[in-house]
Amino acid sequence: MMAVMMEYLDKNTVRIILNRPARKNAVNFEMMHKLNGFLDELDKDEDLTVLWIQGEGEAFCSGGDLEEFHGLRTAEEAKKMLIPMSGVIKKIISLDAVTVSYLNGPAVGGGAEIASSTDFTLGNASAKAGFIQGNLAITTGWGGASLLKRRIGYHAALKMLATAKVYSAQELRDLGFVHQIVNDEKDVRQWCTEWVKSPEVVRAYKKNLLPEVERKQLFELINQEIERCAVLWEGEAHHKAVEQFNNKQR
C-alpha cells in the first residue's frame, strides 16, 4: 500500500491522501519522500488552483511515526528527518495554489504542523488538533509554531503549544485554526469549486499575499525551530516518552 496518494479531481484540483490508516497516517520516511516528489510535480502545474490534503480512515495525521523515528537518537540524526519534512512543509507554503487541509479526525504532533501549513483548514465534527510534542519533551520541528502564530496569533499559539492540549472541532473553529466546519468530503469538494476559474489570478494573489521577503523570513523561523527541536530530541526525556508510547504504556 502506498503511504501517500495523489489524484486529480479535475484539471485544476488535486487531492493528496495520507494513506497509513493503521498508524493513523503517521508520517514515515516513505511518506515524506513521496510527498516531496508530489509537491515538485504540482509546483510545475500551472493549471493547479486548489490542493486538498486529507488523511485516509478516521484520522488526518498522528504526526511522526514514533516507531520508525525512534531509531533517530542524536540531534544530527533527528535533523535527517526534520530537515526533509520541513522541506515538504515549505513546498506546501510556497505552492501558487490555494491549499486546504481537511481534518476528518485527529491532527496531532506533526499532523497539526501539516494542517498549519495549508492556507485553510476545514474539519468535520470529529476533527481535533493538538501540538502534543511537549508531552514528548520536544517542540515543533517542522515549522508548526511559526505557522500557528501566523494563523491564530501569539497568545493563543503559545497556549496551544505550551499546554500540548488537544482541542475539539468547535474550539478550533472559535480560535480560527479551523476555518469552517463541514459535514463530509462532499462539502470539501464543493468548497474546492468556489475559486475563480483562472489559475493565473489565484497564483498572482498567492504571490501578493506571501511576498518573497516574508517567505524568506518565515523559512528562517522554521529553520530555527528545527535546531531547537533537534537539541531536545536527543534528550533522555524525549526517548523515554517515546519508549512509553511504543510499549503501549498510555
Ligand SMILES: CCC(=O)SCCNC(=O)CCNC(=O)[C@H](O)C(C)(C)COP(=O)(O)OP(=O)(O)OC[C@H]1O[C@@H](n2cnc3c(N)ncnc32)[C@H](O)[C@@H]1OP(=O)(O)O
Ligand atoms: C515529528 C514529531 C511528532 O510528530 S511528535 C508527535 C508524535 N505523535 C504522537 O505522539 C501521537 C500518537 N498517537 C496518538 O495520540 C493517537 O494514536 C491518536 C492519533 C490520537 C489516535 O488515537 P486512537 O484513535 O485511539 O488510535 P490508537 O492510539 O489506538 O492508534 C492506532 C494504532 O496506530 C499507532 N499509532 C498512532 N499514532 C502513531 C504514531 N505517531 N507513530 C506510530 N504509530 C502510531 C498506535 O500505536 C496504534 O497501533 P496498534 O494498533 O496498537 O498497533
